[in-house]
Amino acid sequence: MTFKFRRALLLGAAGLCLGFAALPPAAGAEDQTRLDSVLVTARPDPEDPPAVAQARKRLSETPGAVAVISSEAYANRFAVGLNDTVRDVPGVYAQKKFAEDTRLSIRGSGIGNSSHNRGTLLAQDGVPLNEADGYGDFQLIDPLLARYTEVYKGGNALRFGGALLGGAINFVTPTGKTAGADNLLRVEGGSFGTARVHGEIARRSGDTDVFVGATLLNADGWRQQSNSSTARLSANIGHSFGQDREVRLYVSGADLKQQIAGALTQSQALNSPTKATAANLANNYGRNMRNARASLQTTWRLSETAVFEGGVHGAWRDLDHPIFQIVDQESRNFGAFGRLDWTGQIAGHEADLFAGVSYRIGDLDARQWLNLRGSKGAAQAFSRQNAEALDVFAEGRFFVTPRVALVAGATYGTAQRDYRAYKLPGVATSFDLAASRDHDWLAPRIGLLFQVDQDSQMFANLTRSVEPPNFGAYSPSAAAGFASVVPQKAWTGEIGARGRKGAFAWDIAAYRAEIEGELLSFVVDPAHPAATFNADETVHQGVEAGLDWRFSKRVRLRHTYAWSDFHFEGDAQYGDNALPVVPEHLYRAELKYEHPAGWFVAPAIEWSPRGPFIDYRNKVRSPDYAIASLGAGYTRDGVTVFLDARNLLDKRYVATVNPLANPASVTAATIENTAAFWPGDGRGVFVGVSGKF
Numbered sequence: 001m002t003f004k005f006r007r008a009l010l011l012g013a014a015g016l017c018l019g020f021a022a023l024p025p026a027a028g029a030e031d032q033t034r035l036d037s038v039l040v041t042a043r044p045d046p047e048d049p050p051a052v053a054q055a056r057k058r059l060s061e062t063p064g065a066v067a068v069i070s071s072e073a074y075a076n077r078f079a080v081g082l083n084d085t086v087r088d089v090p091g092v093y094a095q096k097k098f099a100e101d102t103r104l105s106i107r108g109s110g111i112g113n114s115s116h117n118r119g120t121l122l123a124q125d126g127v128p129l130n131e132a133d134g135y136g137d138f139q140l141i142d143p144l145l146a147r148y149t150e151v152y153k154g155g156n157a158l159r160f161g162g163a164l165l166g167g168a169i170n171f172v173t174p175t176g177k178t179a180g181a182d183n184l185l186r187v188e189g190g191s192f193g194t195a196r197v198h199g200e201i202a203r204r205s206g207d208t209d210v211f212v213g214a215t216l217l218n219a220d221g222w223r224q225q226s227n228s229s230t231a232r233l234s235a236n237i238g239h240s241f242g243q244d245r246e247v248r249l250y251v252s253g254a255d256l257k258q259q260i261a262g263a264l265t266q267s268q269a270l271n272s273p274t275k276a277t278a279a280n281l282a283n284n285y286g287r288n289m290r291n292a293r294a295s296l297q298t299t300w301r302l303s304e305t306a307v308f309e310g311g312v313h314g315a316w317r318d319l320d321h322p323i324f325q326i327v328d329q330e331s332r333n334f335g336a337f338g339r340l341d342w343t344g345q346i347a348g349h350e351a352d353l354f355a356g357v358s359y360r361i362g363d364l365d366a367r368q369w370l371n372l373r374g375s376k377g378a379a380q381a382f383s384r385q386n387a388e389a390l391d392v393f394a395e396g397r398f399f400v401t402p403r404v405a406l407v408a409g410a411t412y413g414t415a416q417r418d419y420r421a422y423k424l425p426g427v428a429t430s431f432d433l434a435a436s437r438d439h440d441w442l443a444p445r446i447g448l449l450f451q452v453d454q455d456s457q458m459f460a461n462l463t464r465s466v467e468p469p470n471f472g473a474y475s476p477s478a479a480a481g482f483a484s485v486v487p488q489k490a491w492t493g494e495i496g497a498r499g500r501k502g503a504f505a506w507d508i509a510a511y512r513a514e515i516e517g518e519l520l521s522f523v524v525d526p527a528h529p530a531a532t533f534n535a536d537e538t539v540h541q542g543v544e545a546g547l548d549w550r551f552s553k554r555v556r557l558r559h560t561y562a563w564s565d566f567h568f569e570g571d572a573q574y575g576d577n578a579l580p581v582v583p584e585h586l587y588r589a590e591l592k593y594e595h596p597a598g599w600f601v602a603p604a605i606e607w608s609p610r611g612p613f614i615d616y617r618n619k620v621r622s623p624d625y626a627i628a629s630l631g632a633g634y635t636r637d638g639v640t641v642f643l644d645a646r647n648l649l650d651k652r653y654v655a656t657v658n659p660l661a662n663p664a665s666v667t668a669a670t671i672e673n674t675a676a677f678w679p680g681d682g683r684g685v686f687v688g689v690s691g692k693f
Helices: 002-023 050-059 155-161 266-271 276-284 668-672
Strands: 066-068 090-098 101-106 121-125 146-154 169-171 183-190 194-205 208-219 229-238 245-259 286-301 306-322 325-346 349-372 375-401 404-422 434-454 456-467 488-501 506-518 519-522 531-534 537-550 557-566 585-594 599-608 625-636 638-648 654-657 676-680 682-692
Touching: 050 066, 050 146, 090 654, 090 676, 121 155, 121 208, 155 169, 155 375, 155 434, 155 456, 155 488, 266 654, 266 676, 325 375, 434 488
Parallel strands: 121 169
Antiparallel strands: 066 146, 090 101, 146 169, 183 194, 183 682, 194 208, 208 229, 229 245, 245 286, 286 306, 306 325, 325 349, 349 375, 375 404, 404 434, 434 456, 456 488, 488 506, 506 537, 519 531, 537 557, 557 585, 585 599, 599 625, 625 638, 638 682, 654 676
16 A cells, blocks of 8 residues: 555656646746745845845745755755754754654743644745644654745744744745746665655746645664654645736645664663664664655735735645554645735824734544554554544734834634544443533734834734643543643743844844743653643743854855753652753854855754753763764856765764653662664765756
């Protein structure tokens, strides 16, 4: 079945590419620009390609921290997962665990989650990649199939509805009008048996434009039990009916096979990091998935002052997940959204407003089987999970003066969770259970945006966030049904500044979130999923800063720094202890030199001067680390050859950890010998060549 799906995917890609290759090249397609900034400033960089410039301008109207990552930012390096895409965005913590699975946290969102995504909305072209209950898969993301990526931190994601602590990351697909080239072919290879090929075609014919992209990747992986094999296809077809009036169809599919090496003890992670956890190796742990997605969207100008955007979307996912048991899931998610943008005047003052609604519904059939060395044994469990989500949202700006805008908005949300488990004959651990939860909330937001001058801005905001538990957090059991967890709620205040002046471009923000009922997870034992509980009161506060310093036209020094102070607040068990996972300080710097002859060299360093705690009782820290990398490349006549060398000194370090909630009696030695440490990859060298024609 998987082979048939993969073959259909590849044949579909070949057929679409051959068909669209017959169309004439896209008239006026954007020239490739070597642009690698992620900062949003008051005045966009004049070198920005038009599509990226429009995105930066739109996000610069937000009274809070945001970022835009153009595809040029990682065009000349080996970018595979989300962690490679957002590495230079201040305050976004993203570390690789295995293959494309990432530990993602924005301002501490999902900090207690042992696996996958929670607390941040992942979206493609404005359509949620998350399931209807909020669960998210990083494996759905291919950085090479994005024209640019938008990062909305915290309440700044109100434009998508919802009210998550982490905000949203939106991947925007190229179109036949915005792709960087009419035709692109990219081939890469390197360490750990890695090989990848990627191709794109962009065409325009009259009022119709088409983009098709496909990626094939295979990698043995640095560790045992870490092979990854993926095939992806994306198509974007649009038709224009005049200025600001178009209809667009997005279609994508993927076939993914990824092994899981597992977390190790601290000693293993530092001394024998290439080994896999014994259970993972013996039972062929992996995450194999097929998925297909489609959405039909429209942008339609109703008048000089009003534009409507809306669409419908659907997604199918089939998951084969050998872990402590074989988890077999099939899910279907559907939704619709609409948003009206208005720009005009109120009492002689400039003003704008957007208002919209987003509805998602999903159902999932979940089966579990004994894991017999990666093959299905006897059936162990069967359940059906149904979720619905509705968000109604609006936000407006009113310019009291030409430079000062007051901002106010809110989202009203509802969430439903319905769960039905079935007793299996002869299986003592299976059970009959019906459980449901309904939640609703109002999350307001106020803010201020001050245009200091044409090059710089200051902003401040106060936002309410609410995150209802997903099915994983409810952890239904025969004894108690749903776990007694409730939605996580927080108030987050933020102040910041961004701008560009002379040789400098900057983006700095300080924030403080006071959280009630933070959803935290801990590993029960290395072989089983995590349990979830609500903390009483916690605080997430910090500073995130990005600074680009261009010494000259050819030399740029980039600094990215995050101070993250996440801790309990007078907790009965943990006092004011620090929360685990995210290091308090994380710094990255890159010095890039671009020669007029077309070559560049870019050494970089990532430094965690003090590792995070592993456990809530703060008995053990992960080791600090500093790793050095080097990028280089040469471009001539539309052909680029590049080198991406990582962890040059082959440093043994811990990239991220699973949080541990340990009894007071547990010793530091016991924690160090718990498999909760994910080792970072050793030295890796990757080379690639891409051509545009």
